[in-house]
Amino acid sequence: MPPRAGSSDAPRSFVEEARRAQIVQCTIEIIASLGYAQASLASIAERAGISKGVISYHFAGKDELIAQVYTSVMTKVAGKVLATVEAQPRAAGKLRAYIEGSIAFIADHGQEAVALLEIWNGLRTHTGQQVLDARTYEPGLEFLQAIFRQGQADGEFRRFTPRAMAVAVRSVIDGVLIQRATYGAAVDLAEASREAVALFEAATRATPDDTVRSKGPARRKRR
């Protein structure tokens, strides 16, 4: 009787897919405006103009709904960011594109971004969480680490631990998002983007020492 108990093989009908999308969208709005803790199924249903039962009908439970929201937003942000990053040939360009793209996403899709952060914070220590847990963060970090390893191999970047820098980049972007969530439009995201880019360019740029070590003589660089 429950139509979608997680792992069904039958494809979803068009209407069903539409309902799910609508519910996911309303969930994003509710989470962004009220916070994760206040996002009850009742408030989501009310905003969607449907009854609570509908949500239970289309999702196995609140956990699946939240996971779906998470996946949905992550897919969207990946679509926005990854392409422009990959378009850059060099690591420094990729890093810049990643930061600018991420903050642009915050600017253009504030609700989705805030919802993502709320979910991640709200679920981090949720005991016995199976659908979503802290490790969900990993793919994003791995993507950044790859950029850093490339840049270090190419001599563009100085010596640093790729993972530590990856964590730092993500943290700074999340910090910008928190500022935006807290203070709203008063936060100048264009400035935040420029500053973050400058910060990490300075932080990653190869020094003469790095150049020497990695390439050979290389005298008189940037004299």
Added chain:
Amino acid sequence: MPPRAGSSDAPRSFVEEARRAQIVQCTIEIIASLGYAQASLASIAERAGISKGVISYHFAGKDELIAQVYTSVMTKVAGKVLATVEAQPRAAGKLRAYIEGSIAFIADHGQEAVALLEIWNGLRTHTGQQVLDARTYEPGLEFLQAIFRQGQADGEFRRFTPRAMAVAVRSVIDGVLIQRATYGAAVDLAEASREAVALFEAATRATPDDTVRSKGPARRKRR
């Protein structure tokens, strides 16, 4: 009769102070292990091996308890960090001391640090919160901004927006904390500390241009 109805001037007895401290400690442990949302009075009482009523007896309500936890940890972290920061004469030294001190606190008092972060995240969207709200973050940021303004005035730091850099520093430290909370002892905090220090030294260090601009005739800009 609840002994502390908000504004009493009578000093607390030794026993009462001990109970309060015990409850605060258990609250920290519960928040650190289960998360802010799951930290119910019932779970705290259970961990403390007391009845729920005891908490209500010693604290005016959950709000006061949480505020007490927050104040308690903040006082502790300030005691650890501020002194060493102020001992540094120059801005660069202060920044290094701030980062090292903060990560050292994470290493030495992981639970307290995680609890602090959880409270802050949990309260961010908690509507109608009076004891504690998002602006509580501000003093910490202001402290960092003062360091950056000093460093820029002295020509130690390059040109950047002090607030943006302050948010970045705090975010990176919080990021290290989240890594620690997620992966436990597997995270090498000593390395994280070194990397963060190096990151922000590189990110803030004055370039020749800055030096020129702030000190000398400023000929031949970025030739």
Added chain:
Amino acid sequence: MPPRAGSSDAPRSFVEEARRAQIVQCTIEIIASLGYAQASLASIAERAGISKGVISYHFAGKDELIAQVYTSVMTKVAGKVLATVEAQPRAAGKLRAYIEGSIAFIADHGQEAVALLEIWNGLRTHTGQQVLDARTYEPGLEFLQAIFRQGQADGEFRRFTPRAMAVAVRSVIDGVLIQRATYGAAVDLAEASREAVALFEAATRATPDDTVRSKGPARRKRR
């Protein structure tokens, strides 16, 4: 989603209306038998054979439930009493109809009457009550005062303060109700009604002095 969040315009379904009526009825019974203070949602739910949540589902809160009980009973008693009162052309007849009607209501709907009194008593000192407060008594008093003013203008009634007499009438009726609530069927309400009517007829009847003052010569009245 609670179906009635205070101000909805949608009409209530038949089933919902029935449930609400059932809960209101059980609340009346509980209040009448145990008293206002003991009328907890738990006891009401138990008597109704439902879970506590059902009450919360159909009513915004205990306040709304109590207000509904109050309104419901007040409407009923007004329907029984007011029509017969208005049917009387003269003030003396109205007063008699009011007293007889009120005590007849006690006889026929003892539980409702007791519940009304309990609510009124229970709410009198209930601080910060918004849905219902002590002034709710006023309309009933005003209604009686109007009768007395009419009777005095027509010379049917002697000189007295209308408000004081109104308070007295209500008090005596409430006193009869309390006797009934305390001693049950042992109280002869028919006798109580006759006695109350006789009491207030004697207490309000115009004396020769009043007649003289209000009309002029008026000799030989009821000689």
Added chain:
Amino acid sequence: MPPRAGSSDAPRSFVEEARRAQIVQCTIEIIASLGYAQASLASIAERAGISKGVISYHFAGKDELIAQVYTSVMTKVAGKVLATVEAQPRAAGKLRAYIEGSIAFIADHGQEAVALLEIWNGLRTHTGQQVLDARTYEPGLEFLQAIFRQGQADGEFRRFTPRAMAVAVRSVIDGVLIQRATYGAAVDLAEASREAVALFEAATRATPDDTVRSKGPARRKRR
């Protein structure tokens, strides 16, 4: 160990009696100002400047405390009223003295009077109440009934059911008290007293018929 478990034979010491009196007085004040339902042991102890335990030490429980308050106030009111009533030789005078004395008590000892009313209302349907119940009202009614029987025997009063009239007198006095409790000093108690006296004089006064019936030939009844 509990010093006064209701039925101890040892006399109370002076200090103990003083403590009890103090607690009783504070209870009266709290009940009068906050209402019976809000009169918790905590609030009473706070007002008395003692700890909750003291109350439990001196009284077997809250029930005994309330009963003590009741008895205490009843004794006081009886002392004020009964003497002046008994001083009157004729029934009409006694009735007048009773009403005037009772309302004077309300005027002079508003708190005690309100507390009495609150207790009586609050306890009326208190399940399994042993220390105090509705029958406590009886002695007061019996006292009034005796006056009415005397007055009827003497031909001062008309024919009516003594009990009904007794209930009416008590109800009207309680009504005045409720007005006072609700509207405070805005209620003119002197006027209320005059009106109540006039009301019951008119309501009880023997008519010619009564006189005839009880004394003379009784011709021409209500022609």
Added chain:
DNA sequence: CATGAATGAGTATTCATTCAT
């Protein structure tokens, strides 16, 4: 597919009472 209704475990808080000191 959708709904309204119902459930039951969960939340913080209050309070009379007990008891060791």
Added chain:
DNA sequence: TATGAATGAATACTCATTCAT
């Protein structure tokens, strides 16, 4: 005697979930 501390049951209310229609 008196106190502060602790208890445990009770309070109203919330919410994810289930289910018959």
